Amino acid sequence: MTFAGLSARAASLFAVCALTLGACAAPPPRAQDAQVASAPTAPIKLRLGVSLTAEELKDYEAAVKALDEARPEWEIALEQVPQDGNLEKLTANAAAGALPDVQYVFTNQARRFIAQGAFLDLTPLVAKYTFDLADFYPNLLAPLQFERDGAQGLYGIPTNAAPEIVFYNKAMFDAAKLDYPTDAWTLDDMRVAARKLTLDKSGRNAEDPAFDKSQVAQWGWYGALPAGLYSRSFITPLDADWCANPDCSQMDFTSAPVLKAIQFWADMSVNEGTALADTFRGSQTGAGGDPFIAGQAAMGMNGWFAIGQLNSQGSINYDVVQPFKGPSGTRGSGVSVSGYAISATSANPDEAFKLLMALSEPAFLSRVWAKPGHGIPARRSVAADAVDTAHPPANQAAAIAALEFGQPFAPYTSGGVEAYLTTIDLFIAALKGERALEPTLKEIETTANDILQKAGP
Amino acid sequence: MRNHQRHSHRDRYREKWFYVLIGPWLIGFALFQVVPLSAGLGLSLFDWTPAQPLRWAGLTQVMAALTDPRTHLALVNTAKYVLGSVPLTLGLALVLAMSFHAARGMPGTSVLRTAVFLPSVMSGVAIAFAWAWLFDPNFGPVNGALETIGIAGPGWFKNQHWAMPAMVLLSAWTCGGAMVIYLAALQMLPRELHEAAMLDGAGPWARFRSITLPLLSPVTFYLIVIALISALQLFTPAYVITRGGPQGATLMTGLHVYLTGFQFGRFGQASALSLLVLLIALAVTAIQFKLSGRWVHYEGQK
Numbered sequence: 001m002t003f004a005g006l007s008a009r010a011a012s013l014f015a016v017c018a019l020t021l022g023a024c025a026a027p028p029p030r031a032q033d034a035q036v037a038s039a040p041t042a043p044i045k046l047r048l049g050v051s052l053t054a055e056e057l058k059d060y061e062a063a064v065k066a067l068d069e070a071r072p073e074w075e076i077a078l079e080q081v082p083q084d085g086n087l088e089k090l091t092a093n094a095a096a097g098a099l100p101d102v103q104y105v106f107t108n109q110a111r112r113f114i115a116q117g118a119f120l121d122l123t124p125l126v127a128k129y130t131f132d133l134a135d136f137y138p139n140l141l142a143p144l145q146f147e148r149d150g151a152q153g154l155y156g157i158p159t160n161a162a163p164e165i166v167f168y169n170k171a172m173f174d175a176a177k178l179d180y181p182t183d184a185w186t187l188d189d190m191r192v193a194a195r196k197l198t199l200d201k202s203g204r205n206a207e208d209p210a211f212d213k214s215q216v217a218q219w220g221w222y223g224a225l226p227a228g229l230y231s232r233s234f235i236t237p238l239d240a241d242w243c244a245n246p247d248c249s250q251m252d253f254t255s256a257p258v259l260k261a262i263q264f265w266a267d268m269s270v271n272e273g274t275a276l277a278d279t280f281r282g283s284q285t286g287a288g289g290d291p292f293i294a295g296q297a298a299m300g301m302n303g304w305f306a307i308g309q310l311n312s313q314g315s316i317n318y319d320v321v322q323p324f325k326g327p328s329g330t331r332g333s334g335v336s337v338s339g340y341a342i343s344a345t346s347a348n349p350d351e352a353f354k355l356l357m358a359l360s361e362p363a364f365l366s367r368v369w370a371k372p373g374h375g376i377p378a379r380r381s382v383a384a385d386a387v388d389t390a391h392p393p394a395n396q397a398a399a400i401a402a403l404e405f406g407q408p409f410a411p412y413t414s415g416g417v418e419a420y421l422t423t424i425d426l427f428i429a430a431l432k433g434e435r436a437l438e439p440t441l442k443e444i445e446t447t448a449n450d451i452l453q454k455a456g457p
Numbered sequence: 458m459r460n461h462q463r464h465s466h467r468d469r470y471r472e473k474w475f476y477v478l479i480g481p482w483l484i485g486f487a488l489f490q491v492v493p494l495s496a497g498l499g500l501s502l503f504d505w506t507p508a509q510p511l512r513w514a515g516l517t518q519v520m521a522a523l524t525d526p527r528t529h530l531a532l533v534n535t536a537k538y539v540l541g542s543v544p545l546t547l548g549l550a551l552v553l554a555m556s557f558h559a560a561r562g563m564p565g566t567s568v569l570r571t572a573v574f575l576p577s578v579m580s581g582v583a584i585a586f587a588w589a590w591l592f593d594p595n596f597g598p599v600n601g602a603l604e605t606i607g608i609a610g611p612g613w614f615k616n617q618h619w620a621m622p623a624m625v626l627l628s629a630w631t632c633g634g635a636m637v638i639y640l641a642a643l644q645m646l647p648r649e650l651h652e653a654a655m656l657d658g659a660g661p662w663a664r665f666r667s668i669t670l671p672l673l674s675p676v677t678f679y680l681i682v683i684a685l686i687s688a689l690q691l692f693t694p695a696y697v698i699t700r701g702g703p704q705g706a707t708l709m710t711g712l713h714v715y716l717t718g719f720q721f722g723r724f725g726q727a728s729a730l731s732l733l734v735l736l737i738a739l740a741v742t743a744i745q746f747k748l749s750g751r752w753v754h755y756e757g758q759k
Contacts, residue, residue: 087719087720088715088719088720091507091718091719091720091722094507094508095507095508095724097508112506112722113507113508116506116508116509116722117508117509118507118508278703294595344508414722417720418720418721421720422527425704425705
């Protein structure tokens, strides 16, 4: 029979049948089915989803390959997603019910998926395999804990963390004939130094009456409140906290202590012109990216990760110290925490948890994470392995110390990312002096609370 | 009678082949256009977050989309982009097409024409990366060139006030597609009208304004409709270069839909937004058709 012999109806029927057959084709076998059908020795396929920097991935791939070879019962498929697109990929995978068995998560993004039921409560598995959590920094666990039906569960295990610490440019301090900062410095010491270190295009510092704050060429301080809602570490030393409840699902930007603490930074950026208000986006520096790495700032707070870029660039002579103390001796450090969660749709949750345990072994953490520019292992027993004095900075112990008092980025509840992205522009505008501070903070409070409340826990 | 039967048989034969040949396209159209569009329409009436069942929401998603300040920002930004990019792209395309038309037959014109058209067939992501580099405030050749003549270049995509103009400039780079269409139309214009006008003493500008432009108006109308729809859907450069920043300066409707769904996980609201963008595109197109009677001249029309 030729096509010419087909009737129009038959041709249409053919097309519909082809489509139906395609739709009715058997779905690909799940790993569990494959396990039953295959020989008992067939390895179990486990998908491991990660989102790492290029530097981290190099070490991670090698370590996972070694683990895969050492554990013949598994066939680990490593799936890397660039960090820029991680949240979108997670959302798409969760929507499709196709999350990898073990998923690397950033704790400020994970809660939405935990609340939606995309990840397993690990509490029973932790008990079943007597997985010891005592070695993990307890302050890093909070974003991965979630209460469901009145029971507190643990939905992920932290693997590495990057605290914020103070970076300073030695050459700029030398040029200003200033002593280098120490772990004993206070915020007031920093503020005084920032005035001497901030230079306008004519080379005058901020203590000079002729200083032109609209023409700053070198900033004394960078990295402050413009980092938005995640930056409460800047006001913690000033005895204020804009998280109004433990999980930061309610925010306060209007109480007297919070206003006073924010005013400290607004004074530096708006009135004195010694602190960058738009740290990374470039509207003040003329270039996006890190102004410290670009040699445009003398000191400021940044994550531990920045060390990797600074060392590979090699052009800045720098060191680090702990975040500066406030009047009452309190310090603050925002900590970017990453961990592993197990997909609720995993066909092999037990094996996935065993893989998670292997990835959390001190030796594995030390091999992968304990390097300058990578996160610091989230276990106390191996955190100090991140200190490598063969590379700058000299005072790397400051980062280990910051892990003890640091707080994970918050808000981390379901609406946290949206609240952050929606209010960041308001922060920058207020800290640049483009908007009045108090009404803007009121707007930030209303907007953030509205988003956080609508998004739920 | 026999003749009629022969015709009828041939018609049936052609009809069968029509369905066979169009079948794959129809399947693709149903799978990748009709089904997603219907699903999007349906989803806009539900509250759905991944790993959760659908919850009926009625028009609340549409209302949420309409009252979201980011929607207003995205609409304003898109309007700015449309107002900047459509006239610039089409104007440049027309100027280039007329230049190539005037220079036809001269050596090197075909190479130049291909060079102008090339960006239209290049990957949008590649173009976006190239422009991000060209306009980098520190390392980009654009600011480098400006510096050599004593001008301190702006922050372009990194600056809140310059990001949108940079985005508009980028759109002009892909004017090659419109240029080719204009060029084809110019080559089909009747020469007699120009010759008659020249005999009457009409200069080049008068001939362009009174003959060329009116005769090109159907093509211009088509290009405006397509350019407006493309501008409303703009996504790639806004996503690749700025992610809607700095400070929301390049948040366009297409990107806003994407971020609402895939970054904030609100697929119902994202679907409602898509519906809104579709309605805007339809309304804008309908208005253009309504207004076209005033300025579009078709051959043979009185």
